[in-house]
Amino acid sequence: MIRLDNVSFAYQRGRNEIDGVTIDLPSHRRMAILGGPETGKTTLVGLLAGILDPTGGRIERRAHLSFPAGYNRAFRFASSVRQNIVFAARIYDADPGEVVDFICGILDLRDWIDRPMRDLPVRTRLSVAYALTYALPFDTYLFDNIIGPGDPATRDLWRQLYEARTATAGAVVATRQPRVAEAYCDCALVLRRDASPLFFENLRDAIALFEADAAAGQAASAVSQDHRAVEAPSLEEGRAGTQAMARIAE
Amino acid sequence: MTQTYPSGRIYAAGPRRLALRNQYNVLSALLFREAGMRHGQNFTLGYLASGIEPLVIVATIGLLFSALSRTPPYGSSLLLFIGTGVFPIYLFIHTSLRLRQPLNAVAQRQRFPIERPFDHILVHALLHLVSSAVVAIGFFASLYLFFGVNAAIPGDPVTAIAALLVVLMLGIATGILNSVIARIIPAWDLLWPAIARASLHFSGPYFVAAYLPPDSRWYFALNPVIHGVNWFRHAFYPFYPNQLTDYGYIVTFTVVLLFFGLLLEAGTRRFLEEKD
Numbered sequence: 001m002i003r004l005d006n007v008s009f010a011y012q013r014g015r016n017e018i019d020g021v022t023i024d025l026p027s028h029r030r031m032a033i034l035g036g037p038e039t040g041k042t043t044l045v046g047l048l049a050g051i052l053d054p055t056g057g058r059i060e061r062r063a064h065l066s067f068p069a070g071y072n073r074a075f076r077f078a079s080s081v082r083q084n085i086v087f088a089a090r091i092y093d094a095d096p097g098e099v100v101d102f103i104c105g106i107l108d109l110r111d112w113i114d115r116p117m118r119d120l121p122v123r124t125r126l127s128v129a130y131a132l133t134y135a136l137p138f139d140t141y142l143f144d145n146i147i148g149p150g151d152p153a154t155r156d157l158w159r160q161l162y163e164a165r166t167a168t169a170g171a172v173v174a175t176r177q178p179r180v181a182e183a184y185c186d187c188a189l190v191l192r193r194d195a196s197p198l199f200f201e202n203l204r205d206a207i208a209l210f211e212a213d214a215a216a217g218q219a220a221s222a223v224s225q226d227h228r229a230v231e232a233p234s235l236e237e238g239r240a241g242t243q244a245m246a247r248i249a250e
Numbered sequence: 251m252t253q254t255y256p257s258g259r260i261y262a263a264g265p266r267r268l269a270l271r272n273q274y275n276v277l278s279a280l281l282f283r284e285a286g287m288r289h290g291q292n293f294t295l296g297y298l299a300s301g302i303e304p305l306v307i308v309a310t311i312g313l314l315f316s317a318l319s320r321t322p323p324y325g326s327s328l329l330l331f332i333g334t335g336v337f338p339i340y341l342f343i344h345t346s347l348r349l350r351q352p353l354n355a356v357a358q359r360q361r362f363p364i365e366r367p368f369d370h371i372l373v374h375a376l377l378h379l380v381s382s383a384v385v386a387i388g389f390f391a392s393l394y395l396f397f398g399v400n401a402a403i404p405g406d407p408v409t410a411i412a413a414l415l416v417v418l419m420l421g422i423a424t425g426i427l428n429s430v431i432a433r434i435i436p437a438w439d440l441l442w443p444a445i446a447r448a449s450l451h452f453s454g455p456y457f458v459a460a461y462l463p464p465d466s467r468w469y470f471a472l473n474p475v476i477h478g479v480n481w482f483r484h485a486f487y488p489f490y491p492n493q494l495t496d497y498g499y500i501v502t503f504t505v506v507l508l509f510f511g512l513l514l515e516a517g518t519r520r521f522l523e524e525k526d
Contacts, residue, residue: 012524049363050363055520067363067364071362073361076287078287088362091272091276091279091280091364092362092364093272093275095256102254136256137255
């Protein structure tokens, strides 16, 4: 269980992105965080992971939470890929040899594993970061929009990894696409602007509320020509290369 | 796909043991990584390399004093006297310089969430202590073995270790305070190394503080490092003049500095995160 106690967070003295949230979240289930643009999905994942510290309140984690999937800021570019993986495995209490074998098993790293991290192509580096997330043992895996990076060829791979890991562990997937939530999750937390978040045991109810909210929001923005609401989706499209994965071909 | 998924080893343990175990994992992994790195670049024995600087200073001052054919200010060996001053001073200087890194804004973003800044501070301090100790022991041992200076083996090793630990703590406290000041005033990163290295000459590497003229002596006594140097010398010279050795002063100074450093760090954390 993850207990949020009156948690707030604001960027740069702006408005509160997360405003006094008190809620208990399940840590061993597959939970979606559904929310429109600028409702604080990424912020909430960052807070849960501990890469952001709450401005107020506290978060009590009664489970071993991962870093956001694909977190690659901590890689040392001068060290080899293997050294980076071994370091991550050590601090997250996994067997370094097993983790390296696992990552080499799912990605073709023969030429790269002993080269410095900075020599890796960006895509490969991102793949290593995601593979590392799945390789490490956590109670709850945190995802921000993306289950796995990349091209259609590897789509099944990440999906398999996700299914295998969440068979025994929990997951939190932040997304604004109901289809992603349907494909990967069983319950959901709906984030809304200017209202407190609601947790739903039943995914259908959550999606119904989310879509009603989105429709209301669109109607409001069509009236007031709120350019921020129009701009926000195009910003998200900027990362489409990696986001494509999160959409599932039916 | 027939992969075996790496599994955790200890998640059945209680939360307190888990926290301890995590702490141990982070510290041990960091220790081995940071030992081979410097400024994020691979540099094996990078920490030992910083031991060259005190050796150069000892050699320079020793050469200068020999050229001027001055007698050692105290004891019979010039190199021993200078060495007992320069090594604790450089322990302070290098610690206060290097401990700015763990709290640096960029470095803080390039970490896994499980690594906290104070893990890095602890690891860097420990690496400094070990590398300084290795270089210092090498120096004093070679004085004893090759120069026949019998006094190079401290008569009171406990005093020597206590003095070095207090100087190390002073360096850590100064480093933490500096890291916060440097984030508020970036020019401090250029000023402090100059100030620290200049302070070498006021900390008594080549004079006996207690033999200074009584008028100026008390100004020198304001510098806490000079008390650390005297403390360290008591371990080597049993009859070293102790008029200017105030153990209470350096310990109090360290505690107060550490307190204010941590207070300033905690108080300005949010402000600085927003500033960067």
